[in-house]
Amino acid sequence: MSKYIPDILKNQISASDKGRCCYCLTTEANSGIPMTHDHIQPRSKGGETTFENLCLACRSCNEFKADSTEAIDPLTGETTLLFNPRTQRWSDHFNWSSDATRVEDLTGSILFWRIALRLEVWGYTNKTRLRGFQRVRAGGLRLCSRDFQSPGVSSKSGCSHLTTIGRATIVCLRMNNQVIVVARRRWTISGWHPPIN
Numbered sequence: 734m735s736k737y738i739p740d741i742l743k744n745q746i747s748a749s750d751k752g753r754c755c756y757c758l759t760t761e762a763n764s765g766i767p768m769t770h771d772h773i774q775p776r777s778k779g780g781e782t783t784f785e786n787l788c789l790a791c792r793s794c795n796e797f798k799a800d801s802t803e804a805i806d807p808l809t810g811e812t813t814l815l816f817n818p819r820t821q822r823w824s825d826h827f828n829w830s831s832d833a834t835r836v837e838d839l840t841g842s843i844l845f846w847r848i849a850l851r852l853e854v855w856g857y858t859n860k861t862r863l864r865g866f867q868r869v870r871a872g873g874l875r876l877c878s879r880d881f882q883s884p885g886v887s888s889k890s891g892c893s894h895l896t897t898i899g900r901a902t903i904v905c906l907r908m909n910n911q912v913i914v915v916a917r918r919r920w921t922i923s924g925w926h927p928p929i930n
């Protein structure tokens with residue numbers, strides 16, 4: 734499988750993705766670091782070098798994604814596919830927190846995200862941590878019931894919710910790591926973030 738990406742294809746991808754990471758929406762202009770090209774279906778798993786299988790990704794998202802195509806939803810403990818920028822809409826799975834520093838759902842659950850952040854810090858791939866998280870959840874730290882709803886289903890309060898794909902992708906790609914959260918705070922103050930569309 735060829736690793737070479739023709740310039741004409743790079744230009745097509747760059748124009749389509751507006752110079753920003755298709756996962757965390759970090760822009761090249763803000764980070765000052767050229768975007769990489771992510772094979773959504775990794776080459777190691779037969780992914781082709783085509784527009785449909787390539788997208789711009791920041792180095793952080795690309796490196797944490799590596800050759801993953803699925804990850805564990807930290808809420809349910811079930812394995813789910815990662816977000817596919819070419820076949821799915823970002824806004825169907827993610828949203829910005831009110832201060833635009835974190836990727837989350839429309840309403841957010843402070844408790845859940847605090848735990849998720851801890852998982853990121855610890856290194857969520859450690860399944861012991863995941864089991865610990867599930868024990869904590871089972872032990873009575875009741876998360877808002879809206880977090881357990883199916884994709885696209887709204888609660889009585891009319892909330893929209895992260896899908897399982899969104900949750901798994903956020904944690905797998907460390908989309909709210911401490912470094913990027915600090916950077917987003919600065920970009921927001923400067924009016925450079927979040928992206929308008």
Ligand SMILES: [Zn+2]
Pocket residue numbers: 754755756757758759790791792793794795
């Ligand atoms: Zn990214």
